Amino acid sequence: MTHTGTDPAPTVEEVYETWHRLSPRMLMIHPVAELGRALPALIGVFFASNHNGNGSWWSLAVAVVVLVLAVSRWFTTRLRITPEQVQLRHGLIRRRTTATPIDRIRTVDVTSHLLHRALGLARVSIGTGTSDRRGRGRLVLDGLDADAAEHLRSDLLHGRGRVRTAVVPDPGPSTPDELIARLDPAWIKLAPFTLSGAFTALIVFGFAERVWQETRVNLLHVGPLGWLDRQLGHASVLAAVLVVIALILTFVALASYAGYLLTFWDFRLTRHVGGTLHVDRGLLTSRATSIERRRLVGIEISQPVLLRAVGGARTVAIATGLRARRGAERGGEVLLPPAPAAVATAVAAVVLGTAGPFGAPLVSHGQRALRRRLTRGLGGALIATGVAELLHLVGAHGWVVPLVALSIPISVPVALDRYRSLGHALVDGYVVTRFGSVVRRHSVIACDGVIGWNTRSSLFQRRLGLTTLTATTAAGKQGYRITDIDTVEALRFVDAASPGLITEFRA
Amino acid sequence: MVDPALRPPANLVSPRARWYWTVRALMGWLGVFAFEVVFWPGWHRLTGEWFWVAVVTVLLAAAHLIVMPQWRYRVHRWEASGTAVYTQSGWFNQERRIAPVARIQTVDTNRGPFEQVFGLSNVTVTTASAAGPLKIHGLERGLADRLADDLSQRTQSAGGDGT
Numbered sequence: 001m002t003h004t005g006t007d008p009a010p011t012v013e014e015v016y017e018t019w020h021r022l023s024p025r026m027l028m029i030h031p032v033a034e035l036g037r038a039l040p041a042l043i044g045v046f047f048a049s050n051h052n053g054n055g056s057w058w059s060l061a062v063a064v065v066v067l068v069l070a071v072s073r074w075f076t077t078r079l080r081i082t083p084e085q086v087q088l089r090h091g092l093i094r095r096r097t098t099a100t101p102i103d104r105i106r107t108v109d110v111t112s113h114l115l116h117r118a119l120g121l122a123r124v125s126i127g128t129g130t131s132d133r134r135g136r137g138r139l140v141l142d143g144l145d146a147d148a149a150e151h152l153r154s155d156l157l158h159g160r161g162r163v164r165t166a167v168v169p170d171p172g173p174s175t176p177d178e179l180i181a182r183l184d185p186a187w188i189k190l191a192p193f194t195l196s197g198a199f200t201a202l203i204v205f206g207f208a209e210r211v212w213q214e215t216r217v218n219l220l221h222v223g224p225l226g227w228l229d230r231q232l233g234h235a236s237v238l239a240a241v242l243v244v245i246a247l248i249l250t251f252v253a254l255a256s257y258a259g260y261l262l263t264f265w266d267f268r269l270t271r272h273v274g275g276t277l278h279v280d281r282g283l284l285t286s287r288a289t290s291i292e293r294r295r296l297v298g299i300e301i302s303q304p305v306l307l308r309a310v311g312g313a314r315t316v317a318i319a320t321g322l323r324a325r326r327g328a329e330r331g332g333e334v335l336l337p338p339a340p341a342a343v344a345t346a347v348a349a350v351v352l353g354t355a356g357p358f359g360a361p362l363v364s365h366g367q368r369a370l371r372r373r374l375t376r377g378l379g380g381a382l383i384a385t386g387v388a389e390l391l392h393l394v395g396a397h398g399w400v401v402p403l404v405a406l407s408i409p410i411s412v413p414v415a416l417d418r419y420r421s422l423g424h425a426l427v428d429g430y431v432v433t434r435f436g437s438v439v440r441r442h443s444v445i446a447c448d449g450v451i452g453w454n455t456r457s458s459l460f461q462r463r464l465g466l467t468t469l470t471a472t473t474a475a476g477k478q479g480y481r482i483t484d485i486d487t488v489e490a491l492r493f494v495d496a497a498s499p500g501l502i503t504e505f506r507a
Numbered sequence: 508m509v510d511p512a513l514r515p516p517a518n519l520v521s522p523r524a525r526w527y528w529t530v531r532a533l534m535g536w537l538g539v540f541a542f543e544v545v546f547w548p549g550w551h552r553l554t555g556e557w558f559w560v561a562v563v564t565v566l567l568a569a570a571h572l573i574v575m576p577q578w579r580y581r582v583h584r585w586e587a588s589g590t591a592v593y594t595q596s597g598w599f600n601q602e603r604r605i606a607p608v609a610r611i612q613t614v615d616t617n618r619g620p621f622e623q624v625f626g627l628s629n630v631t632v633t634t635a636s637a638a639g640p641l642k643i644h645g646l647e648r649g650l651a652d653r654l655a656d657d658l659s660q661r662t663q664s665a666g667g668d669g670t
Contacts, residue, residue, distance in 0.1 A: 320635075451634045452606030452641075459599050472606070472639030479638025491513055494605075501607060505586070505593050507514040 019078045019089070025119045026074050026143035032115060034070035035063065042066075079141055086126060086156070088139055100126055100139045106295055106320070108153040110288040112146065117286065122149035126156070150288075157290050158274050177278065181347045183267040187339045188260055190312040194338045195304065197256030201248065204255075264337040269347065277317070277351065279334060291333075295319045297449030297475035298430065299335065299348045301358065303440045313344040317351075318445055318476035333476070348444070357430040357444040362423025368464045369484040370419045375460075377415030381407040414438075424482045426496050431471050433482045443480045447497045449473045455490060469493065513603070516586035516593045524583070524645025525576040527625045532575060536568040585643045587658060592632055594641045604641045610634050611662040614655045618648070630655055 035042075046059040069092070077090040087099045107127035116122055126139040144152065191197070228247075232240040265283035272278065275293030280286070298318040307313065315336035336347050349355035388396075388404035417437040425432040431450060434442040450471045457467040461484070469490045470481040485493070494502055543561060578598040586593045592611070595603045615631045622628065628651035632641040646654065 451610045451636045452604065452639050454602060454604045454639060456597075456600060456602045458601075462601070470638065472634065472636035474635035477638070478636045488512070498607075501591055501605060502513060504588050504591070505513055505516070505605070507512055 019080045022074065022077055022079060022141065022143035023119075023121055023145050024074070025121055027071060028119060029115050029121070029143065030070040030073050031067050034066050038062070038066045074143070081152075086139060086141075088141065098139055102156060105156050106292060108156050108290055110149050110153055112286045114284045116143075116146075117284075120146050122146045124149045124152060153288065153290065157276055157292065158272060177270040177272050179268065179270050180277075180350050181267075181269040181336055181343070183264055183281075183337060184339070184343075187312075187337060187343075188257060190307065190310060190338045190340075191256040191260035192253040193304075193306040193310050193312060194256060194260070194314075195252075195306060196259045197252040197254070200255035200259060201252050204251075260337065267337055269335060269351075271351075277335070281334075281337075289334075291317050291319050295475075296351070297473055298443065298445035299351060299358075300441055300443040300476065301341070301344050301348060302442070303341070305438050305440075307338060308341075308440060311341055312338050313341040314338050315344045315348060316476075318443065318449075318473075320449075320475040352430070352444070354428045354430075356428040357425075357432050358442065360425050360427040360432065362425050362432065362434055363489070365419070365422045365424075365466075365484050366486065368466055368486075369422055370416075372461070372464060372466065372484055373415040373419045373422075374412070377411035377418070378408070381411040422483060424485060424493065426493060431480070431497050433471075433480055435481070435483050445471060445473055445475070445480055449475060450498060453494050453498065453501070454479070457487075471497070516584040516595050518585050519580070520583050520585070520643065520645040521627060521647045521650075522580070523625045523647075524627060525580045527621055527627055527645060528576040528579055529572055530621055530625075532572055533568075536564075536572070540564060540568075583644060585646075587654060589661075592641055592658070594643055596642065596644070604639060606632065606634050606639060606641055608658070608661050611658060614658045614662065616651045616655045628652070630658075632658065 042059050042062055045062050046056065072092050073090075076092050076095075077088070080087045080089075083102070085099045085101055086105070087097060089095065089097045105126055107125075109125045109127070110122050111125065112122045121143050122145075124141040124144055126141070141149075141152075228243075232243060235243070262283045262285075264281050266286075267281040268279070270278045270280075277291045277293075277296065279289045279291075296317055296319050300316050300318055301313050302316070303313045315334075317333045317335045319333060335351065336344055339347075345355075345358045348358050384407060385401070385405045388400045392398060392401050414437050418435070421435050421437055421440045423432075423434045426447075429447050430444045431447060432442075432444050434440065450473055452472045454470040454472060455467045456470070461467060465487050466484045467487050467490050468481055468483050469485050470479045472479050482490070482493075491502065491506075540561075543557075543564060575598055582595060582598055582601055584595045587608075589608070591605055591607050593603070593605050595601065611632055612635055613631075613633045615633075616628050617631065618628050622645075626648050627645050628648045630643040630646060630651050632643075634640070643651075643654075
């Protein structure tokens with residue numbers, strides 16, 4: 001990424017050493033973004049003060065204040081990058097300087113929303129491993145030139161140019177990044193099975209309900225919905241229910257496709273020569289995430305039951321400084337969009353450098369574990385049914401009991417499937433564990449990344465000679481458990497994974 | 508190959524911890540009992556199914572207060588060797604935790620109000636993993652402070668960032 005003097009784009013070098021403002025084009029973004037954020041408040045002010053006819057004036061005044069504050073953000077924010085630190089100085093009334101030591105930087109994420117992209121800008125968010133586990137210590141540089149952002153990311157992570165050359169030797173600009181995976185259009189057909197569209201459907205439904213509450217306009221009387229309502233009025237109840245279900249499913253599927261495309265458009269997983277993984281993705285909002293090699297502790301391949309039924313899987317990186325978040329698309333840790341399980345396994349093998357962890361057969365947990373799954377599943381369903389019966393006696397609706405009783409026949413196949421999922425192994429220096437039925441999680445973490453071990457056993461587990469072993473780690477979910485492993489096997493496993501740790505505690 | 512089993516950690520906590528656990532559990536049961544009295548129609552007559560609810564509550568409370576502290580006292584154990592910290596806790600559900608000294612991040616001691624009455628202290632050993640703090644409840648105060656000092660010193664000499 002060398003820049004000659006003829007290159008018109010501002011280089012990273014320009015940002016270095018001197019205090020520097022962010023791109024002036026942010027003057028067009030800040031007001032729009034802040035007005036958008038203040039919109040609910042503005043509407044509130046408008047209605048709150050409208051009874052005396054001054055609503056629009058008050059709203060205008062608030063809008064002007066918001067605009068002035070938004071514009072002042074650009075004037076008051078300055079950035080400096082020294083060989084040791086990234087420093088950000090901001091604040092109108094209370095001036096704050098935030099400094100992040102460059103050798104502590106673990107993540108550099110580049111995000112561009114729609115407005116950013118239209119103006120050729122990007123937001124760089126810099127995280128230091130340990131601190132952003134608590135959500136603090138992130139330094140956000142909102143509004144760098146897109147090229148400059150890319151160079152800065154490269155510099156901060158790989159020590160090109162003037163930053164960190166002493167830490168990481170310059171591999172030379174000629175080495176291209178290794179392409180590990182890119183979006184295959186065939187994967188998109190898995191989208192409806194991720195249920196991501198269901199959330200969209202819920203949000204739309206919630207919104208429609210709010211509109212109905214606020215305006216008293218029954219959506220069932222207007223537009224195509226009104227037409228449909230009239231048509232179904234003539235049909236039988238069964239037909240109406242079927243049509244409504246089909247409509248909901250179609251909507252969820254379409255929303256899922258749209259969501260998949262928005263999130264994973266132009267997805268690429270590449271690896272820099274230095275070992276850093278890069279993930280680029282997004283249709284309207286483009287995101288670029290990096291995971292440093294030494295931060296990558298392992299990989300988790302998870303299969304929600306619907307996705308598993310069609311042979312798909314999600315792949316996420318288990319890395320320090322990235323807390324496992326809900327919803328696989330939300331975090332910076334996605335390694336692959338929902339894709340066929342074989343692709344997920346192959347990509348995991350490339351990233352880990354060995355096919356062993358996800359390829360090796362797992363040690364099954366045996367008859368006692370199966371018995372425990374069955375008693376827990378069936379017992380839980382029976383207890384729930386009993387409680388429902390009691391509630392019915394006290395006065396709950398009659399349909400509660402058969403509805404809950406339905407869980408009894410379901411619990412057995414689920415328990416069997418949960419048992420089939422159970423397994424563990426120690427392969428090529430990786431701890432491998434798999435469990436779960438509704439969501440089956442196959443996790444692989446490096447033994448080096450394991451900090452300590454917890455074993456937990458209930459009275460029932462102790463009587464069966466089983467225990468639940470948890471490997472604690474600073475990455476991802478912080479603890480990865482092996483459920484219902486034989487007590488003796490657990491000890492052998494810990495001893496093999498963390499040699500010497502428990503030697504002195506043995507009888 | 509038959510492996511020798513993991514033995515329990517070497518040290519028991521303070522015997523006074525049993526009284527602390529009893530008092531703390533008693534507080535909980537008094538809360539339950541107070542709730543029942545408040546929502547008991549005609550409690551002064553001591554009749555009907557509510558009488559039996561009260562009897563069952565008292566029996567459960569008595570069993571819990573007699574069994575739990577003794578059981579827990581036998582389970583709660585700890586050991587700090589030169590290279591690792593090892594704790595065991597719980598009573599019905601039992602948990603053992605092992606963490607290498609080299610990966611300890613912080614060592615804290617803390618005391619709640621009831622623990623102060625009994626002269627007890629807790630030691631919490633945290634690692635870089637949010638899933639693995641090792642807690643030793645019910646140590647005598649002097650011992651807890653010495654243990655915390657000792658572990659902090661050894662952690663500092665181990666170096667590294669512990670992740």
